[in-house]
Amino acid sequence: MRRFFYTISITGFFVISFNSRLIAQSPNSILNAVYNKMMKAKDYTVQLNIKVDLPFIKMMPVEAKVYFKQKDKFKVESKNIAIIPRQSFDQLTKMLSDTNAFTAVKSGFENIGTTQMAIISVIPSSDTGELILSKLWIDTKLNVVMKSQLTTKSNGTILTEYTYGSQIAYGLPDKMIFTVDVKKFKMPKSVSADINNTKKADTTKEKKKGKIYIKLYNYQVNKGIDNAIFKKK
Amino acid sequence: MFWKSTYNEFIKIAAKPRSYIGLGAVTLLVGIILFAMKLDGLTYISFITASFEQSLSFEGNILNGNAMAFIILQMLIIHIPLLVALVTGDLVSGEAAMGTIRLLLTKPISRTQILLSKYVAGCAYTFIIILWMCFLALGVSKLIFGNGDLMVLNSEGLVILQQGDILWRFIAGFSLAFLSLVTIATLSLTFSCFSENSIGPIVSTMSVIILFTIIGTLDVAVFDPIRPFLFTTHTAAWRSFFERPLPINSIINSIVVLLVHIAVLLFIALYKFNRKDILS
Numbered sequence: 001m002r003r004f005f006y007t008i009s010i011t012g013f014f015v016i017s018f019n020s021r022l023i024a025q026s027p028n029s030i031l032n033a034v035y036n037k038m039m040k041a042k043d044y045t046v047q048l049n050i051k052v053d054l055p056f057i058k059m060m061p062v063e064a065k066v067y068f069k070q071k072d073k074f075k076v077e078s079k080n081i082a083i084i085p086r087q088s089f090d091q092l093t094k095m096l097s098d099t100n101a102f103t104a105v106k107s108g109f110e111n112i113g114t115t116q117m118a119i120i121s122v123i124p125s126s127d128t129g130e131l132i133l134s135k136l137w138i139d140t141k142l143n144v145v146m147k148s149q150l151t152t153k154s155n156g157t158i159l160t161e162y163t164y165g166s167q168i169a170y171g172l173p174d175k176m177i178f179t180v181d182v183k184k185f186k187m188p189k190s191v192s193a194d195i196n197n198t199k200k201a202d203t204t205k206e207k208k209k210g211k212i213y214i215k216l217y218n219y220q221v222n223k224g225i226d227n228a229i230f231k232k233k
Numbered sequence: 234m235f236w237k238s239t240y241n242e243f244i245k246i247a248a249k250p251r252s253y254i255g256l257g258a259v260t261l262l263v264g265i266i267l268f269a270m271k272l273d274g275l276t277y278i279s280f281i282t283a284s285f286e287q288s289l290s291f292e293g294n295i296l297n298g299n300a301m302a303f304i305i306l307q308m309l310i311i312h313i314p315l316l317v318a319l320v321t322g323d324l325v326s327g328e329a330a331m332g333t334i335r336l337l338l339t340k341p342i343s344r345t346q347i348l349l350s351k352y353v354a355g356c357a358y359t360f361i362i363i364l365w366m367c368f369l370a371l372g373v374s375k376l377i378f379g380n381g382d383l384m385v386l387n388s389e390g391l392v393i394l395q396q397g398d399i400l401w402r403f404i405a406g407f408s409l410a411f412l413s414l415v416t417i418a419t420l421s422l423t424f425s426c427f428s429e430n431s432i433g434p435i436v437s438t439m440s441v442i443i444l445f446t447i448i449g450t451l452d453v454a455v456f457d458p459i460r461p462f463l464f465t466t467h468t469a470a471w472r473s474f475f476e477r478p479l480p481i482n483s484i485i486n487s488i489v490v491l492l493v494h495i496a497v498l499l500f501i502a503l504y505k506f507n508r509k510d511i512l513s
Binding site: 060062078079080081082083085154155156 | 285286287288289290291292293294295381382384389390391392393394395396477
């Protein structure tokens with residue numbers, strides 16, 4: 001009996017101390033920890049495999065290469081036509097770089113798999129920017145963003161899920177899945193010039209969301225990147 | 234005798250200044266399109282991507298030779314029929330107007346063979362026009378704009394084809410475009426058999442094309458039953474080769490409709506030419 005109470009007390013202690021650590025951490029300190037981890041990668045290059053599954057776009061998976069250098073130098077290079085979401089690689093670092101530019105609010109906790117995530121809502125102080133609201137699901141043990149939901153004025157909402165692997169020490173993901181709002185996509189009929197097409201558009205099957213899957217591999221972190229690469233067209 | 238007659242007919246086409254109007258016009262039009270695209274092509278392309286670019290970023294060489302070839306084919310295939318009819322509409326009626334048809338029919342060759350040799354020569358001319366357009370659209374465009382993936386906008390969305398998967402589509406597309414131009418050449422040759430002057434068949438051919446195109450594009454239910462049987466509905470069928478998945482049935486249907494038009498029109502032309510009064 002004594003042993004049972006002892007076990008319960010120890011377990012209770014750890015549960016309470018873990019949750020109290022989550023509760024104790026302010027949203028800004030959680031975001032700072034994530035940002036500091038991201039900042040460990042001063043620069044990086046990475047190969048991408050992009051698979052697009054959007055209702056209005058038919059294309060084969062393509063390869064591309066991304067160059068990134070702190071603070072905001074970013075370039076995508078591809079022999080093929082590659083499609084990537086606008087709010088993709090540098091948006092989080094840009095957003096978190098200035099802690100005075102936003103108000104962070106802790107919105108609760110949610111489990112992703114078996115891990116408990118802290119949900120932080122980030123509201124920009126300025127109402128003139130493109131970003132209206134962002135919601136981040138953060139693993140406070142690893143200090144990485146596992147899921148983000150960015151709501152912008154013109155782009156709608158983009159939900160991103162991150163999977164980490166070899167570069168977790170830098171907060172760099174191995175896989176990203178973007179869920180894109182495609183309601184706003186409209187076909188410019190005048191340009192399509194498909195004047196003899198008699199097929200009627202099937203509006204009943206219209207999907208409102210699409211996904212873009214990006215696998216990231218062959219990271220080269222902190223190896224130095226010449227600034228000239230970002231100037232080349 | 235047939236091939237000798239065909240050769241003679243081709244020489245006649247080559248000797249007429251109007252035959253070079255088509256080649257000159259294609260060269261000028263393609264030149265203007267390439268010049269304009271080189272200066273401000275990205276603005277044109279942005280019309281296609283504008284609705285997507287709010288959320289998505291397009292990377293890579295979008296404005297490339299393949300895109301140019303597609304734009305050129307799309308723009309010119311509407312106007313090339315006039316250039317073809319200008320020559321093929323004159324094949325029989327021109328001879329009647331000049332009075333040389335009597336001399337022509339004294340040759341030891343049947344009227345059917347004479348008309349078919351004119352038809353083959355007309356088709357060869359059409360082939361040269363489309364080949365020249367293909368060279369300018371694909372060859373010269375790639376020299377100026379380089380190679381790359383092709384982004385095609387159709388009524389169902391964007392199709393992006395990788396550069397290794399494009400050349401056969403262009404060959405097939407130009408071939409189908411050739412077939413639709415041959416249909417127009419056959420139509421003008423048929424009108425030519427009914428006429429004693431060159432203007433009539435050319436204007437009649439263009440009138441039929443305009444009329445059928447209007448019927449085809451008017452989204453009115455009353456035209457629905459006849460629309461699939463108009464040859465103008467299938468002149469843009471070359472675009473089907475740039476879809477994914479390939480609409481095989483639709484392509485076969487277009488080929489069949491065009492071939493049936495060619496066969497029927499050629500039969501009417503042969504019937505009329507064999508009974509044509511050359512004495513009056």
